[in-house]
Amino acid sequence: MGILDIRDLSISYDGKSVLSEFDLSVSKGEKILIKGRSGIGKSTIFRLIMGFGIQASGEILLAGIPIDADNIWDVRKKVAYVSQDTDITEGKVSELIDEVLSFKANRLNISKENVEAIMSDLSLSHRILNKEYTRLSGGEKQRIALVLALLSGKDVFLLDEVTAELDVTLKQKVVSMFFDNPQWTVLSISHDREWEEKATNIIDLSGKVN
């Protein structure tokens, strides 16, 4: 049993099979790249793990416990999800960061210097703190969403195309930020080769689908 287990997962939309009898077992600390052509069902897997209302058969377990409607909020407390849709929130960037840091569990180890170091690694100037999130560029939103995930204190990450809008240097930095921590379990959906080069396991969904 892993930190995350997917067993016999099948999904279809309007009679068309998207995923069929899909199995995956992820051990703590693994760094997984999920790839496969557009529309094959990669994002659907993440949405199911986070409990975003899709009918499916099969089972998903987090640390051995089947995810269901009663415990989905526990799952969301433990798993950081950065979706392709970066229009996730609104408010000033500084307020969003303060909100994440205000959760008791996160206050323990994170200082203002940590935040500044992460932002500087992602080439984000401190001036962005005063901007409205909704006014940021696509790449800036993506990087702030990553900062929020990195500060969340969680240790399982589902990252959906989070480097798509970044330049090569930033892509490499983001991959290192998530993959270099041996404690973190990371599943990344991406077409970027920077993830493929460092992943411990590559799941290619092509050929697994009807």
Ligand SMILES: Nc1ncnc2c1ncn2[C@@H]1O[C@H](COP(=O)(O)OP(=O)(O)OP(=O)(O)O)[C@@H](O)[C@H]1O
């Ligand atoms: N709510 C929905 N209703 C109907 N069809 C859906 C729904 N959500 C996803 N689909 C379909 O399921 C298939 C898989 O979608 P998904 O977003 O998982 O693909 P993906 O592999 O992540 O693609 P991409 O690489 O383009 O992001 C697509 O054909 C999509 O149109």
